[in-house]
Amino acid sequence: MTYTPSPERYNTMEYRRCGNSGVKLSAMSLGLWHNFGHVNNFENSRNLVKTAFDHGITHFDLANNYGPPPGSAEENFGKILFQDLRSYRDELIISTKAGYTMWDGPYGDWGSKKYLVSSLDQSLKRLKLEYVDIFYHHRPDHNTPLEETMAALDLIVRQGKALYVGISNYRPAEAEKAFRILKDLGTPCLIHQPKYSMFERWVEGGLLDLLEKEGVGCIPFSPLAQGLLTDKYLHGIPADSRVATSGVFLKEDHITPERIEKIKALNQIAEQRGQKLAHMALSWILKDKRVTTVLIGASKPDQITDSLQALKNTNFSTDELAAIDRILA
Ligand SMILES: NC(=O)c1ccc[n+]([C@@H]2O[C@H](COP(=O)([O-])OP(=O)(O)OC[C@H]3O[C@@H](n4cnc5c(N)ncnc54)[C@H](OP(=O)(O)O)[C@@H]3O)[C@@H](O)[C@H]2O)c1
Numbered sequence: 001m002t003y004t005p006s007p008e009r010y011n012t013m014e015y016r017r018c019g020n021s022g023v024k025l026s027a028m029s030l031g032l033w034h035n036f037g038h039v040n041n042f043e044n045s046r047n048l049v050k051t052a053f054d055h056g057i058t059h060f061d062l063a064n065n066y067g068p069p070p071g072s073a074e075e076n077f078g079k080i081l082f083q084d085l086r087s088y089r090d091e092l093i094i095s096t097k098a099g100y101t102m103w104d105g106p107y108g109d110w111g112s113k114k115y116l117v118s119s120l121d122q123s124l125k126r127l128k129l130e131y132v133d134i135f136y137h138h139r140p141d142h143n144t145p146l147e148e149t150m151a152a153l154d155l156i157v158r159q160g161k162a163l164y165v166g167i168s169n170y171r172p173a174e175a176e177k178a179f180r181i182l183k184d185l186g187t188p189c190l191i192h193q194p195k196y197s198m199f200e201r202w203v204e205g206g207l208l209d210l211l212e213k214e215g216v217g218c219i220p221f222s223p224l225a226q227g228l229l230t231d232k233y234l235h236g237i238p239a240d241s242r243v244a245t246s247g248v249f250l251k252e253d254h255i256t257p258e259r260i261e262k263i264k265a266l267n268q269i270a271e272q273r274g275q276k277l278a279h280m281a282l283s284w285i286l287k288d289k290r291v292t293t294v295l296i297g298a299s300k301p302d303q304i305t306d307s308l309q310a311l312k313n314t315n316f317s318t319d320e321l322a323a324i325d326r327i328l329a
Pocket residue numbers: 030031032033034061062138168169193221222223224225226227228230231232240241242243278295296297298299300302303304306307
């Protein structure tokens with residue numbers, strides 16, 4: 001059936017400027033790490049994308065290795081774009097990355113120019129696109145000169161295969177060097193993608209300050225700690241949860257009694273705020289104006305509409321913040 005996006009889609013979403021650039025991103029973005037592989041139900045993946053777009057989410061985040069199998073999330077997203085969103089390409093910001101193992105041999109991993117350029121060529125074929133909006137180096141590579149990796153990003157932009165570039169998982173010192181090299185090359189870094197949630201706060205130790213100083217946007221990933229920062233694991237492991245269905249990156253042994261105690265206490269604060277824990281976890285990230293957009297995942301379309309409730313209240317009192325800090329300490 002032909003898909004017609006909701007005409008209301010731009011009415012309620014907030015759009016935040018990405019660093020000092022000219023581009024704005026929806027305050028919430030959808031990531032395709034899980035639930036978009038060939039192992040997943042294609043109609044569900046398609047409904048996830050349509051639900052997101054219908055609610056004003058314009059940014060979709062991929063990587064060469066998302067699946068499983070690796071590459072299949074890009075293939076499936078390419079199919080969805082072709083079937084449903086072909087006429088809306090100019091309303092979308094599509095990103096992909098390279099940096100983790102993708103193919104055999106010495107050229108299918110890390111940060112060489114050889115790997116990044118060939119990987120993006122492969123991604124564009126899978127996505128059936130001429131260019132992506134953002135191309136990232138997915139993780140730092142200490143065995144390749146940073147100058148080479150950044151020159152690859154610059155080259156890709158000059159070739160017209162990406163409009164902007166970003167880096168992911170870089171710590172402040174290496175990020176600062178990367179920003180300087182990119183600026184000198186004439187391709188400023190648009191955005192940094194770090195892991196950031198109530199359970200993972202390393203970005204507060206210098207990275208957010210650096211991004212503000214350098215005018216680089218920030219897109220925190222796994223803001224719900226892959227689902228831990230919701231009420232779903234409070235009474236065991238639901239059969240349709242990431243722990244039960246995938247169990248690779250989020251495992252049963254991550255759900256320790258200490259963690260459950262913290263989740264229960266956070267859940268109480270969320271209730272006092274009139275939110276669910278999932279909403280509070282996302283609002284807590286978005287309270288910081290240095291954050292451009294929060295990068296969520298979802299296994300069901302109604303999780304997207306549920307998570308969007310977070311946008312209704314991103315203000316926290318100092319008492320609430322102190323109570324949250326005490327729980328997380
Ligand atoms: N740059 C990197 O190195 C890197 C690494 C990891 C991820 N990422 C990016 O970040 C994106 C998001 O990561 P993530 O999937 O770990 O994010 P997340 O938002 O922390 O976790 C998403 C999972 O939480 C559960 N969930 C989502 N909304 C919910 C709700 N409202 N109520 C209850 N449960 C909910 C779902 O899991 P269930 O299956 O349990 O329903 C969902 O798949 C990825 O898709 C990817 O684009 C980047």
